[in-house]
Amino acid sequence: MENRGIQEIQEEIVDEFALFDDWMQRYEYMIELGKSLPQIAPEFKTDDHLIKGCQSKVWVHAHLDEDKLVFTADSEAIITKGIIAILIRAFSNHKPSEILEAETDFIDEIGLKEHLSPTRANGLVSMIKQLKLYAVAYQAQAESGA
Amino acid sequence: MKEVLLDIEQIRKDFPILHRKVNGQPLVYLDNAATSQTPQQVIDAITDYYSRYNANIHRGVHSLSQEATDAYEQARRKIQGHFNAAHPEEIIFTSGTTHAINLVAQGFTTFLSPGDEIWVSALEHHSNIVPWQMLCERSGAKLRVIPMNENGELELDVFKSNVGPQTKLVFVNHVSNALGTINPIEAIIETAHAVGAAVLVDGAQAAPHIVADFQALDVDFYTVSAHKMCGPTGVGVLYGKKDWLEKLPPYQGGGEMIATVSFEETTYAGLPHKFEAGTPNICGGIAFGAALDYLHGIGMQAIQEYEEELLQYATEKLLAIPGLKIYGEAPEKTSVISFNLEGIHPYDVGTLLDQMGIAVRTGHHCAQPIMDFYKIPGTVRASFCFYNTQEEVDRLTAGIDKARQMLS
Ligand SMILES: Cc1ncc(COP(=O)(O)O)c(C=O)c1O
Numbered sequence: 001m002e003n004r005g006i007q008e009i010q011e012e013i014v015d016e017f018a019l020f021d022d023w024m025q026r027y028e029y030m031i032e033l034g035k036s037l038p039q040i041a042p043e044f045k046t047d048d049h050l051i052k053g054c055q056s057k058v059w060v061h062a063h064l065d066e067d068k069l070v071f072t073a074d075s076e077a078i079i080t081k082g083i084i085a086i087l088i089r090a091f092s093n094h095k096p097s098e099i100l101e102a103e104t105d106f107i108d109e110i111g112l113k114e115h116l117s118p119t120r121a122n123g124l125v126s127m128i129k130q131l132k133l134y135a136v137a138y139q140a141q142a143e144s145g146a
Numbered sequence: 147m148k149e150v151l152l153d154i155e156q157i158r159k160d161f162p163i164l165h166r167k168v169n170g171q172p173l174v175y176l177d178n179a180a181t182s183q184t185p186q187q188v189i190d191a192i193t194d195y196y197s198r199y200n201a202n203i204h205r206g207v208h209s210l211s212q213e214a215t216d217a218y219e220q221a222r223r224k225i226q227g228h229f230n231a232a233h234p235e236e237i238i239f240t241s242g243t244t245h246a247i248n249l250v251a252q253g254f255t256t257f258l259s260p261g262d263e264i265w266v267s268a269l270e271h272h273s274n275i276v277p278w279q280m281l282c283e284r285s286g287a288k289l290r291v292i293p294m295n296e297n298g299e300l301e302l303d304v305f306k307s308n309v310g311p312q313t314k315l316v317f318v319n320h321v322s323n324a325l326g327t328i329n330p331i332e333a334i335i336e337t338a339h340a341v342g343a344a345v346l347v348d349g350a351q352a353a354p355h356i357v358a359d360f361q362a363l364d365v366d367f368y369t370v371s372a373h374k375m376c377g378p379t380g381v382g383v384l385y386g387k388k389d390w391l392e393k394l395p396p397y398q399g400g401g402e403m404i405a406t407v408s409f410e411e412t413t414y415a416g417l418p419h420k421f422e423a424g425t426p427n428i429c430g431g432i433a434f435g436a437a438l439d440y441l442h443g444i445g446m447q448a449i450q451e452y453e454e455e456l457l458q459y460a461t462e463k464l465l466a467i468p469g470l471k472i473y474g475e476a477p478e479k480t481s482v483i484s485f486n487l488e489g490i491h492p493y494d495v496g497t498l499l500d501q502m503g504i505a506v507r508t509g510h511h512c513a514q515p516i517m518d519f520y521k522i523p524g525t526v527r528a529s530f531c532f533y534n535t536q537e538e539v540d541r542l543t544a545g546i547d548k549a550r551q552m553l554s
Contacts (some may be wrong), residue, residue, distance in 0.1 A: 023169070023501045024501075024552070027498060027501065027552065029495075029551060029554060031552060046418075056491055056493045056523070057523070075492075076491050076523060077491035077493040077494045078490075078491065078494050078553060079493070079494045079497050079498075080493065080494075
């Protein structure tokens with residue numbers, strides 16, 4: 001199966017979150033993840049890479065490593081960074097086609113649904129869209145180059 | 147602290163929403179500057195309208211229409227009385243402050259020419275700056291800004307020394323939504339009137355706390371939104387002096403606002419109908435009246451004193467939290483505290499408080515120019531209403547401290 005990799009990682013994340021019994025542990029873990037997020041290279045932290053969420057800025061960059069797409073990102077808000085770290089763990093280092101097919105339901109399952117609500121002005125919904133757009137662009141490039 | 151003047155326990159019983167839980171915890175609602183909660187008395191007025199006398203107004207000969215018209219016009223008079231306007235027809239029902247501001251901005255197009263100046267304050271809601279920018283584009287007038295200082299107060303010197311015959315209109319909010327500063331509108335009105343300029347005051351944030359006396363202020367236009375004063379959403383008021391409203395051209399064309407129509411010519415209805423095209427928010431207007439009745443039942447003076455005490459209590463408590471900085475420290479302010487924790491993004495604080503059942507606003511509060519002034523991405527804003535308690539302030543304080551520990 002094409003996108004088994006992503007799904008497996010997502011299941012692993014869901015299992016990890018299942019160990020927490022309250023919101024505080026969940027958020028403490030996300031804050032830890034946020035702090036450990038490998039930051040986007042400073043030259044990419046520009047307006048070109050900015051996703052405009054109303055409240056906290058989110059920057060995303062993508063580059064191709066062989067046939068896999070690698071994402072780096074950053075945000076001003078640490079909880080947003082934690083969620084970005086989770087998304088990157090799930091989506092980075094996969095082929096564009098796999099990224100395009102991947103679902104994002106696991107965010108629901110780990111109790112962070114509210115952060116991905118389209119009405120939440122934190123830039124994360126646009127961030128997922130952006131990850132997929134990068135995948136579309138690189139896939140188109142790969143196809144035309146092949 | 148002084149003795150509490152209001153029976154808050156009793157008052158809280160009037161607000162069903164205050165008894166729900168959010169994220170498993172009893173709700174602490176501290177986003178009152180965005181929208182206040184609705185007492186049962188206002189909910190009942192809404193239910194009563196739809197259950198007993200829902201009908202279109204000013205049109206029917208039948209009894210229901212007459213009852214609805216009477217109730218709607220009675221609400222207008224309650225608003226007139228509350229703000230001491232000289233005439234009921236100076237009270238124009240709108241969908242809220244935004245609508246009211248646009249109505250005036252649109253109408254002023256014909257009064258301005260290139261070289262004229264409009265002043266706005268640096269403390270404005272940014273969506274409210276846009277209508278004036280648009281007006282300047284249409285008319286060739288120039289937009290000028292009354293600057294603010296570090297305390298979040300307006301600096302009137304620049305304004306006073308630069309107004310003149312070219313000054314046509316001044317727009318300022320009575321209270322800043324982002325910082326809670328009460329602006330010196332009396333001095334602004336006096337300065338503007340001395341050079342013949344009109345003044346529009348955005349009272350959206352002031353009206354829940356302070357009763358403006360329109361005649362004593364001699365203000366030309368004033369706006370209010372019902373949803374910030376225990377009324378329903380989608381209804382508000384534009385007050386305008388009769389002379390001004392008569393001069394101002396209509397904003398929208400439609401039913402209610404016309405006297406006679408033929409394909410050659412339409413004559414407009416008199417005030418207030420000239421500005422109330424189409425079927426209005428009848429129920430909303432009536433419920434706004436009920437909200438004023440409710441506030442008067444408690445007493446605006448008592449509300450103001452209680453909120454001042456609560457603000458003082460909350461300010462002391464919050465300042466004791468390490469690394470907490472309050473933005474907007476004008477001596478004259480309403481019960482709003484805008485703050486940040488050092489090195490922590492407001493979004494993170496708001497997110498964790500929400501998990502604890504505490505509703506605050508985070509972000510730039512539609513006042514980007516103020517955030518730019520302080521060079522911050524935004525703030526956390528806790529805004530208090532008369533139904534909030536010291537215990538809730540304590541929960542907020544504990545919540546912020548918890549968030550601080552988790553985030554640093
Ligand atoms: C100072 C100020 N002006 C205007 C508005 C807009 O009011 P409304 O959305 O009711 O039109 C608000 C509300 O957020 C406000 O705080």
